[in-house]
Amino acid sequence: MTSDGVLTLDGPAPDVAPEPAPLLSVRDLRTHFRTERGLYRAVDGVSFDVRPGRTLGIVGESGCGKSVTSLSIMGLVPEPPGIRAGGEILFEGEDLLKKSRAEMEAIRGDRIAMIFQEPMTSLNPVYRVGDQIVEGLRRHRALGAGAARERAVEMLRLVRIPSPETRVDAYPHEMSGGMRQRVMIAMALACDPRLLIADEPTTALDVTIQAQILDLMGDLQRRLGTAIVLITHDLGVIAETADEVVVMYAGQVVERADVRTLFADAQHPYTLGLLASIPRLDESRSRLQTIEGAVPAPNAMPKGCRFSPRCPLADSRCLREEPPLRDLGPGHQARCWYAPIEEIRA
């Protein structure tokens, strides 16, 4: 299981330009929760790399550990009940898991920033949005009140909020969800972070606003060179924004590939199930086709492959032995005994 990280570091395929060194390298991360109903292995041996200026998409069903992974990177997992059960989070070469609370506070909002799923509630209702941006700015930069305010206005303009000079004094309740998410993005990017973690940034917004926000993030990434970890359960969003994709299931990475490979040549039955559940315009189905069954409870993981109870291909070996993450090609790995699978997409 610890083998997964090592594989990506192997020599690149000959026809690919050498990748820049990763900005963030998550190695065998384990974040558990001690709860009344036993130990929850919410994140259980997750590894991935994020390269400077690139977007890594993390996709998976609800409860598979996407948010816990991102909160672990930010050092925002509540402890207790959270436990750092192992692994490394190398950011610019330093292990964030070994940092003290004060050191993490200095990194958060400065070099790593995060935006959340709930734009309606993620801003403090009692402060003006400008002041909330200024607060983060002045925490990390030696700026006077005037300069910080100017920078806040500039950030609001950057995220395309109309008349930013007046909106800077608005309260969150005077803005729509889409506008608030723009404010969150402005706040996150105010200190020019190297890495932006976006945990389902558009899930709570309606479709047109979703597209605008994703568009904005892509545009800002090109301009500012920010690396992005984009978490979603929507493969459509992944297709549009990600360079590389990690598919998570029950606290583990089950498949990892660049975005083209993932859509053209997915190798894990779970990924294939997710792909099949994307609604398509040429189909008149009213309900989404979803994968049968439910995610196993985090304190009652199946013994062998965690996906085996729901997998159409599962045999006795899958129920017995947990498959490792296996190398299938340049930068492509899947956690399945059957990979590479041919012709099962019926």
Added chain:
Amino acid sequence: MASHILSRLALSIPVLFGVLLLGFGLLKLVPGDPAMVVAGPMAPPEVVARIRTEMGLDKPVAVQFGLYLVRVLQGDLGYSMISNTRVASELADAIGPTLELMLACLVWSIPLGIGLGTIAAAHRGRALDRIVIAISVLGVSTPIFFIGLLLMQWIGYRWELLPFLGRAGPLWTLEGLRHIALPALSLGLVFIGPVARMTRTAALEVFNADHVRTARAKGLKERTVILRHVLRNALIPVVTLIGLQAGYLLGGAVVTETIYSWPGVGRLAVGAILANDMPLAQGAILVLAVSFILINLVVDMLYAGLDPRVQRR
């Protein structure tokens, strides 16, 4: 903001009317004939009857209430039956000490209660939290007269550390401060419990709010997160809840003033009721009710000041 307060003021008019009616009615139920009290035990029946007519006590109750209303609106609360002084001036003398006592109680108990509640919430489930909960349960469940008598007995009487009878002067004199210490301590002690408990509950809720996670994600220090984002937001419900405790506070003040012979409105009310001094009792109750309304008005203003979502309606 201004219209918000005006509408609140308008709302308090029917409340005030109800209070007048209630105070008037309650005192009608009190046994004893006020005319006899005024006339004295030896007075012949003709005198009592004359006094009764003079006081309007022979008229129908509705008329009596109407007359009472008119007089109150003119600022005329009648004359005390015992001392024969104007009720309005007796009350005017008593309001100052009562305000003093409230101030001396709130000025330390509210910040301390809020502080304890915040500390408890920040240490949720750990020893400090348990201690604060224990203190507040003790405070909530101990009657104020008991605390008052206990403090009086030990600090005042046995150890002779502080005076415990009456008022010796304004707050800015040393003797004034020494005299108010015990009453303010008793009244404050019963108030800390509820304030701490409300703050803890409110803060715990805010701790889990998404915007607090955002504040942490900005890299703010935990202290800043607690003070600027948790406590600041928790104050909104706490202020409202403190307003709801205004009656509790006033009731406590009545008891405290009585125990420590503090010359305030509460003691005046109790004394007047015991002596069957109807005009004085009515006046004192009216003042207490108006203070209740005023406290809630102040709370409303604070609330509007704390929550921008209210201001902009």
